[in-house]
Amino acid sequence: MKTFKPILLIVLGVMLITTSCRTEDDLSIDPPTEETITANSTIANLMSRTVFxxxxxxxxxxxxxxxxIQFPVTVTVNGITLQIDNDDDLDEIEDIFDEFDDDDDNIVISYPITIVFADFTTIEINSDDELQDFADDCFEDNFDDDDIECIDFQYPITAxxxxxxxxxxxxxxxxNDNDMYDFIDDLDEYAAVTINFPITVILADGTTQIINNIQELATAIEDADDTCDEDDDNDYDDDDCDNCSTDLVTDILTQCDNWYIDDLERNDNDLEDNYAGYFFTFNNDNTLQVSWDNGTQTESGTWSASGSGNTIIFDINIPGFDDINDSWNLHEIENYGDELEFKLRIGDEDELEFKNNCSSDSSNDNLVNTLSDGLWIVASYTEDNDDQTSNYSxxxxxxxxxxTVSASNGSNTNSGTWTVFNSGNEMTLDFGTDMPFQEFNDDDWDVISSSETEVILQDVSGGNGGTDTLTLQKL
Incomplete structure (x- = not known):
């Protein structure tokens, strides 16, 4: 046995030297095997599909x-030339298209333009024929494609x-999504990669979810897949109610009496003239009354709204009103200051539009008196589908x-100014640089609805192309 002692000592020495090369700090950063993301794994595939x-x-x-299409791009719409710098500017095209129902709409693109594919690669296009060649390669309307659009990552994320x-x-x-796609695409270049949890994901309804590990992330993405309308069709004007809710429907319809039918089309027949002089009043208890012949004739019925966003179904049931009775899709709610429009559709052909001019009867003083009577809280605030309400708890x-306006939580006070204008249909807020209320700074909040206990404001012209919605509730 003595002859083996030198060899044993050498072996032990080598082991000690080898072990000493890894410090305690080195060992502490070893990535957990179950938390690593590898190329072509299930989670890598799910993450890639989420950021297409x-x-x-x-x-x-x-x-x-x-x-x-990569912005900016110049287009001529029905003879009017526009520069489109972001998604929000696309509404200008739709406004021109929607101005008249009986004209032929056309759009002319100024080439060259650059198009962007699902993997964020780009190519220059120089004509309508070239663009159409690539468009023809797309799936048909509402095809079940690979991308997952009902959940998004909240950035930045660290790996x-x-x-x-x-x-x-x-x-x-x-x-951003481009960074995430490239990161997943390059996974095979790394020995091991982990995401630094927790991270936050945003669901289709604007709510957020905290994710603490790989398994939770995979489950969240799989659960979100196909839970929303991904709008993978070519009907450009079927997504005008992203921020609509049944509460908003109720607020809009019940704040005004005497709605009238401005447009009614069924089976290619224009029927609105049949309802000239008919007025509809929608009540909070989901009943409605119709009056005509200067109020000498009346009928009662019911209405209801269910769903959310672009999938709200609006049911109408009035005895004898077969042209109207149906389950309609809520298409759009418009507040033009001097009038409200409530637009419903079935498919691509049937349309029903209620209109009301009650907004013009309101005044700046009405909203001023409402807001200055008592204290209010931020019941809800979403910024481009990101729910930030908790910041104002x-x-x-x-x-x-x-x-003047002040916002206080007992230990901190934010001071600002406010103004109501345009017959009480628009409002400004300015809190300077005071956080978190500087997020409300805007000179053009649209007053979507107001009552003695609730005021809903919306800004749809943000520079990032998103929509901000602020709901104030009286204490």
């Missing part, structure tokens, strides 16, 4: 859901990269008739 470039937003221009010795060699900051807002 969605080409459906600009279908009013390219008529193709699998490609998008950790390890070498073959499990040593941390780099941290990658992922700031505990704050009470005090609107003063001198145009």
């Amino acid at each position: 470039n969605d080409g459906s937003n600009d279908n009013i221009i390219d008529n193709a859901s699998c490609i998008s 950790s990269v390890y070498d073959e010795n499990n040593d941390l060699i780099n941290s990658i900051i992922i700031n 505990g704050y009470e807002l005090d609107f003063n008739t001198d145009g």
Whole structure:
């Protein structure tokens, strides 16, 4: 046995030297095997499908859901030239198209343009024929394609990269879907990669979910798949109610009496003239009354709304009103300051539009008196589908008739100014740089609805192309 002692000592020495090369800090950063993301794995595939470039937003221009046009782009719409800088500007095209129902709409694109594919690669296009060639390669309307649009990542997200010795060699900051797609595409270049949890995902209804590990992320994506209308068709004007809710429907319809039918088309027949002089009053208890012949004739019925966003179904049932009775899809709610429009559709042909001019009867003083009477809280605030209501928990807002407003939670006070204009249909807020209320700074909040206990404001012209909705509730 003595002859083996030198060999044993050498072996032990080598083991000690080898072990000493890894410090305690090195061992502490070894990535857990179950939390690593590998190329072509299930989670990598799900994440990649979640961040595919969605080409459906600009279908009013390219008529193709699998490609998008890189902004800015110049188009001529019914003879009017527009520069489109972001998704929000696409509404200008639709407004021109919707101005008249009996004209032929056309759009002319100024080439060259650049189109973007699902994997964020690009190519220059120089003619309508070239664009149509790529559009023809897209799936047909509402085909069950690979992208998952009912859930989004909230950025930034940080990933950790390890070498073959499990040593941390780099941290990658992922700031958008393009970054995430490239990151997943490059996974085979790394020995091991983990996401730094927790992260936040945004669901189709605007709510958020905290994700703590890979398994939770996979489950969240799989559960979200096909839970919303991904708008993968070429009907550019079927997504005008992204932020609609049944509460908003109730607020809009019940705040005004005497709605009238401005447009009714069934089976290619224009029927609105048949209902000239008919007035509809919608009540909070889901009943409605119709009056005509200067109020000498009346009928009662029911209405109801269910669903959310672009999938709200609006049911009408009035004895004897077969042209109207049906389950309609809520298409759009418009507040033009001097009038309200409530638009319903069935398919691509049948249309029903109620209109009301009661907004013009309101005044600046009405909303000023409402808001300055008591204290208010932020019942809800979403910024481009990102629910940020929790940032304002505990704050009470005090609107003063001198145009000042304060928001206090007992330990912190934000001071600002407010103004109501355009017959009480628009409002400004300015809290300067005071956080978090600087998010409300805007000179053009639309007053979607107002009552003695609730005021709903909306801004649909943000520079990022998103929609902000602020709901104030009286204490």
